[in-house]
Each structure stands twice: as C-alpha cells, then as structure tokens.
Amino acid sequence: MMTAEKDRASTWFRDLRDQIVAAFEALEDSHHAGPFAEADAGRFEVTQTTRHSDDGSDAGGGLMSVMRGGRVFEKVGVNVSTVYGTLGVPAQQAMAARGVPGIEDDPRFWASGISLVAHMQNPHCPAVHMNTRMFWTPGAWWFGGGSDLNPCIEYDEDTAHFHATQKAHLDPHGDEHYPALKAWADEYFYIPHRKRARGVGGIFMDDRNSGDWEADFALTQDIGRAFLPAFVPLTEKRRTQPFSDADKDVQLVHRGLYAEYNLVYDRGTKFGLATGHDANAVLMSLPPLAKWV
Template identity: 40%
Template sequence: MANTSTVPDIQAFKRYLLSLQDHICDSIESLEPSTKFHEDAWDRENGGGGRTRVIANGDVIEKGGVNFSHVLGDKLPPSATVNRPELAGGRFEALGVSLVIHPKNPFAPTSHANVRLFIVYKEDMEPVWWFGGGFDLTPYYGFDEDCIHWHQAAHDAVEPYGQGYYQKFKKWCDEYFYLKHRGEPRGIGGLFFDDFNEGSFEHCLAMVESVGNAYTKAYMPILERRHLLPFTDQQRDFQLHRRGRYVEFNLVFDRGTHFGLQSGLGRTESILMSLPPEVRWTYEYPIAPNSEESKLTDYYLTSKDWLA
C-alpha cells in the first residue's frame, strides 16, 4: 500500500531531476566529438510539460534520449490502475527522467535508466505517492568485467538504504525485463522498483537520487572501454537483429510506454525516443553453436549473481 503520511516535496524532486538530466547529457557528450544533444521543450495546456533531449548520428552514439517530463491528468489511465484498483478515477501527477542510449559499436551495450515520482489525488483521501525507477543493461556481445561493474554500481546505489535492497530490486529487474513470448530476458538486468514508499519521503527521495546518480558511474566506464573496439559487418548485423528484442519489449510490455501513450498527456515523439534508429527482424536468424553470438543467450542472458 502506498504511503499517505506526508505530502511529497515535488519541487525538490523536480530540481533534482533537471540537474540529473544535465549531468547525464554532459557525461555522454564528453565521449561524443561530433554531435551534441538537441533540446526540445514542450508544454501542455494543463501545466504539464517536459524537456526532451535527443542525440543522433554521432561517432559514438547512434541514437540516445534523456527526457524530463512532468505531467498532470484528471483521470488515471488503465495501465496505472491494474494493480491499484482503489485509485481508479483519481487525478494524478507524474514527473521523472527517463533515458535510453544506443551506441553505434556492437560491443558497447544499450543502456536504460529512469527515476520517477507518482502522486494520486482522490476525494476523501490523503495524497498517495510512490517512487519508481532503476537501470538495466542490454549487451550484444558480453564481457564479464562489464557485467560485474554494472551490478556492483547497482548494489552500492541501494544497499545503504535497506539491507537486501539490491537482491530484491535485481530480482524484480530480471522478472520485469523479460520477453515472455521469447522466453528470454532483455539484457543482464540491474535494478527495477515500483510503488516504493518505505519510510519517509526524505528517505525514499535519498535512495532514488542515489540510483539516478549511480547511472553514469555504472555506464560511462563501460562505454569508454567499448566504443572504439573494431567490429565487422557481421557483428553489426547481429547488433541490429538483437535490437529487435529491445523494440519488442518496449512496445509490448513496458509500463512507462503504455502509460505515456494511454494517458494522452505525454508527447509521442518523446515517449518513443527509446526505439533504435536501425533494427532488423530476420526470420530464423542463423547463429552458429559455440559462437560469440550464441554466448549472448547461452551465457550472458541467463540468471546470474554477478557479485557472487
């Protein structure tokens, strides 16, 4: 059950989100010599709006988006009340930063992160609030070193705020980013949590800020190690094939995508910025046994305790 004991300090979280967006964009641009993020500010009549930032066709980043949004609505969409029927019909306010980075090099993994706050206002009820977020990594060619580093950063981001949080949120991530129709995970996981309101608003805010701050600590060293590695046309083709899995998850399962499109308050271009610019679906894509390509699904995309 969501916490109703305090009214959340929305402005404090909004200030943090805007600074986080700046920090992540600056970090990505530090590796990208040829292009910068393009900013597109947008507003809605009801007072909501956002700040979309997209980078494309760079030497390092083929496409990436780091988006801030703050939307208000008169009625929760169905995707937001499936697990919370008591909140149906309530007004809502949602704000967060969401990002996806698709590097050009097949050895550099795609990364995703978001942090968000959701508040519901309903007659005869105190405001109901909760946080959500996390980050996850989707490699095409895996490296143990990268997986261990990624999960160590995830562990260090949340464990100080509650013993066992890392294992809890890692398991949640593994289960959420799973393509049921394929019978495989989207990537090597990381952190995922929703409906988070354990303790005071200040405690929850501190943990969520720690997760947001950990993203560049987790991702930038991996991107720095991999973005200049030489690759073949065949490895590029495999990357485009595997990107298809990413698209399938985002369009079929992702709650954030569904909420943005169903609410009618988001901006479609911003919501779908997570999709890669190039992708292929090849019928029965040929993968040789015991190859580096087969190792992705046979080894990396299996449930592991990377910190064991």
C-alpha cells in the same frame, strides 16, 4: 498536496538530466581513436514537450533531448518531464487494479521523472536504459525506476562492473535493496514471447512507498547517481574496439528485441501514450535501426 516534495523531486530529475547530457557530450568530444572517430562529435537537440488535457488546458511537459549519429552514440535520448491532470478511464482502471487507494473516486495525478535510452554506434558498447520517477495521486505517492544493461555482445566483466556499481550505491540504504531490486529487474525486463531477458539485468523498483518520503527519495536519487559510474567506464573501454559486419548484424537483431519489449510490455510506454504525452518523447526509446530474422 506535497507541493514542496514534488518541487524537490522534479528539480532533482532535471539536474540529473543535465549531468547526463554533459557527460555524454564529453564522451563524444573525447573519442579520438577507433571506429567513428573521424565523425563530427554529436550534440543533443533539445525540444520542449507539452501535454494538454482533454479540454485543451495546460497539463505540463518537459524536455526531449536526442542525439543522433554521433561518434559514440548512434541515438540517445534523455527526457525529463513533469505532467499532471486527470487520468483517463483506462489509466484510472489500471491504477485501481494495482491497488492505488482512492483513484476510482479521484482521478487526479501528478508525475515527474527522467527517462534515458542509449543505442551505440559500436556493437561492442552496450545499449542501456535508465529512468527514475515520482508519481502522486490524492490517495498515494510512490517512486519507481532503475537501470539495465542491454549488450548485444556480452562481456562478463562489464556485467559485473554494472551490477557492482549499483550495489555500492544501494547498500548504504540497506543490504536488502540490491538483491530485491536486481530480482525485480530480472522479472520485469523479461520478454515472455521470446522466453529470454532483453539484456543482462540491472535494478528496478515500482510503487515504492515505505511511508518515509525522505528515505524513498534518497534511495531514488542514488539509483540515478549510480548510472553514470556504472555505464560510462564500459563505453570508454569498448568504443575503440574494431567490429565486423557480423557484429553489426548481431546488434541490429538485438535491437529488435528491445523494440518488441518497449512496444508490447513496457509500463512507461503504455502510460505515456494513454495519458496523451508527446508521442515522440514516449517512443524516443526505439532504436534508429533494427532487424528481425
């Protein structure tokens, strides 16, 4: 049943959540000049989330942490959860189609992970997404996740820093990982009906099972560790820049792309809603304001 491994993974995701929440509140506290500096420093509102099986029994839950209307963050959510139970027929069929062994005969599952989406006050600051997770069924286990940058106003040096930081964290696990996970992100975070990517990419993996749980867990941890040094310096650099109404309009239109992707294509959104997790937590990724032309 991999009880010890499950405990280690869920504890790691919770610890990473705590680090990120503290870092983001520190960004709020340190923003003393530029747009929104006179506003109150934002703080996360933390809500316990719960999941129940069809018969009403406990099926896990987690923490939904959301900050709204801060100095730096217009809306940011950092969710962590550990859920378990029996997959419904649609989710079971989807897993079977992906080749998960034994899932057609035994639909039990366990999943734990962290998911983050940040929408910024200043349109010069890029929006960002990150998640890492572990999934278990009686016939298989795997890791997944990554992070990607979603600027509405692109800066080549910011994109270069984001990717270089991720590469530096992945290279100790093998030179092949960064180019493979970058290519996977480019493919996964693509919006077919718009014929464009939703941002400037990052890294992404899914169904990661090399047969060595320790190695795959270590890789997943470093994907998580790369996030703050990849993202925070960009926010510190851009949060004081002045912006125009036209810049804000560009940001709102770009957020529309983000909403479209998450509602139409994102695998995590579909899984969360299909398995009965708290809908507010699943849809936390949606921006507070968006615009379509």
